Amino acid sequence: MGRKTPRTQVIGVPTLKAIWRGVLPSVVVREFTKTFKVPVRQEGFLNSLRSLVRREYRMVEAVRAVSFTLEAGEVVGFLGPNGAGKTTTLKMLSGLLYPSSGRAEVLGYRPSDRDPEFLTRVALIMGNRNSLQWDLPVADSLDVRRAMYRIPPADYQARRQRFTELLDVGDLLDKPVRNLSLGERMKVEILAALLPAPPVLFLDEPTLGLDLGMQKRIRSFVGSYAQEEGATILLTSHYMADVTALCERVIVIHRGALLFDGGLSELANRFGSEKTITVSVTGDLPDLDRYGAVTSAVGGRAVLAVPRQHVAATAARLLADLDVLDLSIEDPPIEDVIERTFASGDAEDDEEEAISPP
């Protein structure tokens, strides 16, 4: 079957060829919104009986008017606390959920059309989720993928061999999926999902629950896949190591709304109000409280949290006042920045609630 051009082009008039050249973005999302109608069930026997006659519902906005664009070949972190709407967004982008309003275009296709060609070119991998044949050897599941995605035999063999080596799963292929550990299962899930070489990849917590070694292996595989295939990747993870290793840009959502879209360093500038000064001195440490908040002090080495605007002056004072062996200035750990970002989202919501009429 020959390749088709996209049937639906909702935003602009992109063509696949143009996208392949990297001229046009792979993913365009505009005002994406998803609202769920959730039944309200109150506790107690009488309330249960009442709900038989009169059902009450409330509307929950899981995603609220989110807009962003992913350029071809970009690897972007999609961050937010639990329940922020990340997975819902990924499901809408992969054609699993219909948006309540707004529009999106992935490789020139509208995801909700679920065009088979679109589904062949996009993969959504969800951590802790098994999509393989549970009772059969991994190789059989790979064979099913080959048939479903009509992968030419030569491509199939080449990719299977390359990915197997990169992920180090050669000895797992003849084992039933049910006998694999969580980490092993995740590796073969990724292998199976990438066999059709999708140019767009949505990764939802791919390293969830895995040990550090396994996380590193998966990170490095995803990185090399993105580089070699020029794939566009949107990645959600609660492990900042995944994000810092793979993404230069992050999109942060909170309670369904977009909070930040930009570079990681910009995120630190915007939401990290402090910087970290690490100073080593000869002999014992003096009292450093007047320079900033001391977060640790061991031997002759101390770590201080200092407001950004005072960093230069504080560093100069430290160098002038003390017998400094070494001094370094760094952004705070990304985990702290993210935590502050989420906290700022909470504060904004609280303010909105406070000023909105009853």
Add this chain to the structure above:
Amino acid sequence: MPVYAIEARMSMQRQAQYRGVAFISVLGFLIEPIVYLIVWRTVAEAAGPVGGYGVGEFTSYYIVWTLVRVFNLALAPGAWDWWVRSGRISNDLLHPVNPYHRNLAGMAGAKVVWIVVWVPVALFLVVLFQPQLAPTPFEIVAFFVSAWAGYVIRFNVLWVLGLVSFWTTRAQALVEVVVAMELLLSGRLVPMAVMPEWVQTVSSWLPFQWTFLFPIEVMIGQRTTSEIWQGMGIQAIWILITGTAIVLVWRGALRRFTAVGS
């Protein structure tokens, strides 16, 4: 087509791995027809033929019944509920092949193993109850064609019902009603000839008897050649009707899908 072949093969492999479970399942199917068989043999012995069915016909009917039951097993009513609630459906919807085709092929492949397991069970029943069966080669071929067609009709009916899961996560109740109707109007409980005239008329307008009664009666010689051709034509129409219903409902059902539990 490659997807059909590979899904059927995978399903066969899975069933072969759990052949003990398959054997116990087939034995489980026997309880129902054996109860019917004993009851109707007793009635026929005491009161003579009922609706044209004597002891021999009832015996043949219920023994062939066991094979047709294996043929027309489709996605179990509870399985749809589980499929949606567990979120497993999300995985299947991510692929470019409609899950309908994968399930239809998968269930068909499983039947090959179940039929192999059914053979010794059937031999035991034949020795025990001595049915009067003398099908012609044409009837045997027509039986297998109509049994597979019956499977597709029943699969489609249950698939349409299953799609209701997209509107409510509790489609089970509706399925129970249809399964009860099927029990009465398909020939599963008794041959339709035993039923009152008006029940037979109602049944003739529904798909159920074309999944159960028709293949059985083809095999036990209750249908003439022209009736067999006509019946297979009606089966084809039901496949078309139920298939069209799936196509029509599918898109709307997907819109309703809210990824419950996934």
